[in-house]
Amino acid sequence: MSKEIMEVTFRIQRFDPAKDRYPYFREYRVPVRRGMTVLEALIYIKENLDATLSFRYSCRSAVCGSCGMLINGVQRLACATQILELNTDVIEVAPMPNYPVIKDLIVDLTRLFETHRKVKPFLIRKDIKEQEEPTKEYYQTWKDIVDRILQFTYCIKCGMCLSACPTVGYDKEYLGPVALTQAFRYIADTRDEGANERIKVVDSPHGCWNCHFAASCSEVCPKGVDPALAIQLLKKVIIKRKLGLKI
Amino acid sequence: MRESTLWLFDIIAAIILVITVLIHIFPFSTLISGIGIKEAVGINGIIERGKSLTYLVTYIIFLAAISYHPFYRLRLMLIEYFGGNSVREKIISIGCLIAAIILLVLGLYATIVLYLQ
Numbered sequence: 481m482s483k484e485i486m487e488v489t490f491r492i493q494r495f496d497p498a499k500d501r502y503p504y505f506r507e508y509r510v511p512v513r514r515g516m517t518v519l520e521a522l523i524y525i526k527e528n529l530d531a532t533l534s535f536r537y538s539c540r541s542a543v544c545g546s547c548g549m550l551i552n553g554v555q556r557l558a559c560a561t562q563i564l565e566l567n568t569d570v571i572e573v574a575p576m577p578n579y580p581v582i583k584d585l586i587v588d589l590t591r592l593f594e595t596h597r598k599v600k601p602f603l604i605r606k607d608i609k610e611q612e613e614p615t616k617e618y619y620q621t622w623k624d625i626v627d628r629i630l631q632f633t634y635c636i637k638c639g640m641c642l643s644a645c646p647t648v649g650y651d652k653e654y655l656g657p658v659a660l661t662q663a664f665r666y667i668a669d670t671r672d673e674g675a676n677e678r679i680k681v682v683d684s685p686h687g688c689w690n691c692h693f694a695a696s697c698s699e700v701c702p703k704g705v706d707p708a709l710a711i712q713l714l715k716k717v718i719i720k721r722k723l724g725l726k727i
Numbered sequence: 728m729r730e731s732t733l734w735l736f737d738i739i740a741a742i743i744l745v746i747t748v749l750i751h752i753f754p755f756s757t758l759i760s761g762i763g764i765k766e767a768v769g770i771n772g773i774i775e776r777g778k779s780l781t782y783l784v785t786y787i788i789f790l791a792a793i794s795y796h797p798f799y800r801l802r803l804m805l806i807e808y809f810g811g812n813s814v815r816e817k818i819i820s821i822g823c824l825i826a827a828i829i830l831l832v833l834g835l836y837a838t839i840v841l842y843l844q
Contacts, residue, residue: 528820558790643831648806649809650807651806651807651808651810651811652811653810653811654807683729683730683731684730685730685806685810685816686810687730689730689731689734689803690803690807692728718731719731719735721728722731722732722735
């Protein structure tokens with residue numbers, strides 16, 4: 481293990497609904513080594529300074545999406561954020577905005593999962609018998625995958641895009657970047673036959689037309705999914721179908 | 728009507744507005760007749776243009792687009808802020824529609840009266 485380089489102050493937003501009326505900030509001094517991440521610092525705080533600090537994490541390698549939080553005003557995965565790369569000796573950590581806070585850095589992600597479920601994020605086929613008793617694979621070329629859907633399949637449902645989206649902030653019914661991106665992902669999948677069902681959901685007053693292209697979602701996405709692009713492509717698909725053009 | 732249809736009309740209205748607003752601000756008569764901008768936007772210039780059939784048609788199209796585009800956008804904003812309830816959203820949609828119709832009628836009245844003078 482590398483030796484300590486400096487001490488960094490972590491200003492962490494705390495809130496326990498059982499005890500606190502309002503959120504407040506508490507500061508902790510953490511010894512920082514080269515290569516140390518914000519998640520490691522939070523674990524250090526919990527193990528050595530304040531066992532009451534609550535936060536979510538799992539894989540610690542930026543594939544599960546559990547540790548999304550606001551770090552120095554930007555949505556980031558704590559496990560993928562190197563402390564020394566932030567280039568400051570005071571790091572402010574807060575829960576992701578646009579979600580209700582359960583405790584400290586843990587937020588209620590119900591909205592993310594409910595909106596995601598609404599767009600039916602699974603392959604829909606009309607050949608029920610083939611699905612239940614498959615006789616062959618659904619053939620796709622590499623071009624079908626790479627050109628149409630690959631980058632949108634990288635979504636890990638961390639929810640940071642919804643947290644960054646200004647429309648999610650004031651429109652409580654808005655579907656949000658995750659749902660809209662996954663709707664496009666499945667509509668564009670050559671194996672899928674459920675476009676009509678999904679379009680009914682996204683072509684609605686709180687659907688894709690409420691995206692005003694702030695593109696904050698794409699700015700914060702840790703996997704390079706580019707939800708803003710997916711939503712504009714979704715709009716294009718809907719209009720093309722409306723005009724009877726080939727998608 | 729699907730939201731995508733309303734949105735498509737909005738884009739078409741925006742394109743129409745680009746053209747008709749330019750005509751409204753920089754009357755083509757100045758380019759064709761050589762009359763200066765000052766004369767063209769003066770009261771006499773406005774009355775003279777108002778009597779032309781070409782401008783009547785242009786202004787009717789302009790009015791239709793400008794009655795739709797801003798009120799559709801206003802409707803979207805109001806639904807985003809105050810929606811979440813189908814009754815409230817219907818009230819917002821109807822309110823915007825009524826406001827758009829009132830604006831259209833007032834504009835048409837002025838345009839047609841000027842033409843018929």
